[in-house]
Every structure is written in C-alpha cells, then in structure tokens.
Amino acid sequence: MNARGLWSAVLAAALGWSAAPGAAAQVPPLAAEVLAYEGLHRAAWHGDLPKLKSLIASGASLDARDTRGRTPLQVATYARQRDAVKLLVKAGANIDLLEDDRYDAVTIAAVADDAATLALLLQLGAKPGQTTSRYDGTALIAAAHLGHDEVVRRLVAAGAPLDHVNNLHWTAVIESIVLGDGGPRHQRTLAALIAGGANLQLADRQGLTPLQLAKARGYTAMVKQLEAARAK
Known part of the structure; x- marks a missing residue:
C-alpha cells in the first residue's frame, strides 16, 4: 500500500468507515438478527x-x-426486496x-450501491436529501x-443537496477525493457532481479546496x- 492508500485507510478506520469503495458504511441485519425476526420484519x-x-390486513x-x-421497510431495503418495499409504502x-x-x-x-432500489424509493416519494448518519451527512455524501x-447521478437528478457540509466539514465533492481512490468510479462520481453544479470552491476545515x-x-x-471546471 502506498502512502496515499495508507493515509486513507487510517482515516477511514478512525471514522469507523471502510476505506474500500463499495464497502458498507452501516451494519445490515446480522444472521442472528434475521433468524430472530418475526412478523413484518421476517416477511x-x-x-x-x-x-x-x-x-398488514x-x-x-x-x-x-x-x-x-x-x-420492516428498511429491512426490505437491505435485502433488496423491492416488491416488499413497494407493498409496505403503499400500505402506509x-x-x-x-x-x-x-x-x-x-x-x-x-x-449498498443499489441503484434499482434507490430509484424505486425515490419514485415512491422518499426524500433524497435527509441529514443522516453520525456525521450529519447525506446519502449523496455517502x-x-x-x-x-450511478447512485450519485440518480441522487443529483432527484435534487439531493449538492453542497451539504457534514460535521467533518466535508462535502460530497471533497469526500469523493479524500475518501476515494482516484480511480474510474470516483472520477465518474466527481464528473456527476460537477455536471450537477456542485460548488467546487467549498474548502475543508483546513481551508483546502477540492x-x-x-x-x-x-x-x-x-x-x-x-x-476543466475552473476550480481553484
């Protein structure tokens, strides 16, 4: 691992996150929890x-x-049970x-990088820009x-707040850089944020720009x- 990779791993560990793109930042139901589920959660x-x-009846x-x-709706989301998500929302x-x-x-x-379930949730009226997590972030930042x-593109199209600043003083643009690997997916993520009109001048707590x-x-x-986007 090079110095940049080591820095990212140490930082992510300190924040309780995974440094590997695509890894879960929250805890899905564990096997023991699933076995204990009853009623709506199990179904x-x-x-x-x-x-x-x-x-429901x-x-x-x-x-x-x-x-x-x-x-139950969140459990169905973790399990990618989209028909169950739809049924629960329609039921209230x-x-x-x-x-x-x-x-x-x-x-x-x-x-979870689950663009299909995200699209369904947004279609059903879910808010794209709630403040979430212990870091006062958003789905877009995560x-x-x-x-x-692809998730970023869908959230941008749905009107998620592009310039929300979490309690680490980072925006989605900044996180795509400081917690990313600089590779193709993070490049496409940054491109989507730029195309959406994200503010590229917002700096981190040390005054450093993207x-x-x-x-x-x-x-x-x-x-x-x-x-190319005239960031400074």
Whole structure:
C-alpha cells in the first residue's frame, strides 16, 4: 500500500468507515438478527408478499422497530426486496424514518450501491436529501465517498443537496477525493457532481479546496476534471 492508500485507510478506520469503495458504511441485519425476526420484519427480509399482506390486513405496526431500530421497510431495503418495499409504502409505512444509526432507506440503498432500489424509493416519494448518519451527512455524501457513481447521478437528478457540509466539514465533492481512490468510479462520481453544479470552491476545515486536495493526493485525472471546471 502506498502512502496515499495508507493515509486513507487510517482515516477511514478512525471514522469507523471502510476505506474500500463499495464497502458498507452501516451494519445490515446480522444472521442472528434475521433468524430472530418475526412478523413484518421476517416477511420483509424474505420478500414474503402473501405474509406481508396478511399481517398488514391484521393491523400489524408498519413502522415497528427491530433491536437496532430498523423498520420492516428498511429491512426490505437491505435485502433488496423491492416488491416488499413497494407493498409496505403503499400500505402506509413511513419511507423516511431513521434507524438507530441515523440511516434512512435512501442512504441504506445508496451505501449498498443499489441503484434499482434507490430509484424505486425515490419514485415512491422518499426524500433524497435527509441529514443522516453520525456525521450529519447525506446519502449523496455517502455515495460519493464510496464512488457509487450511478447512485450519485440518480441522487443529483432527484435534487439531493449538492453542497451539504457534514460535521467533518466535508462535502460530497471533497469526500469523493479524500475518501476515494482516484480511480474510474470516483472520477465518474466527481464528473456527476460537477455536471450537477456542485460548488467546487467549498474548502475543508483546513481551508483546502477540492483541487488542492486532489493535487495533494496525486489524483491527476481528478485534477484535470476540476481544472476543466475552473476550480481553484
């Protein structure tokens, strides 16, 4: 691992994140939790639509919580059970609730690089720009950090806030650089943010701009993208 890679790994570990693009930033239901699921949570995880319909008809609480505060809809999102997601929302489940780690369904799908489930959630009316996670971030920031370029494009198109600053004083643009690997997916992520009109002059807590941060990491392709967009 080179110096840049080591720096990213140390920083990500300190933040409780994975340094590897595409890795999960939140904790999906563990096997033991899934085995303990009952009712709507169990049916949602397995995509058991007949059971979901039966439970909904009997008056089961649509927004019940598991031991980590996850709703059946969030569990269905983790499991990529899109028909279950649709059924729960149509029945009246709250699509925008946060679980105990302050993730909503949109952020869960974004972190999982699950563009199809994200598209469904947005179509069903989910908010694209809620403040989520312990870092007061957004789904867009999380996706930019991980280099989930298609997810980023969908969130930008849905009107997610491009210039939200989290409590680390980082924007989606900055995270695509400082927590990225400078590779093709992070380059496409940065391109989507630039095309969407993200502010390229917003600096980090040390006053460093995205261009300066990209230069410091030797991310030549990203430097060229930023310079072409007249970043300073």
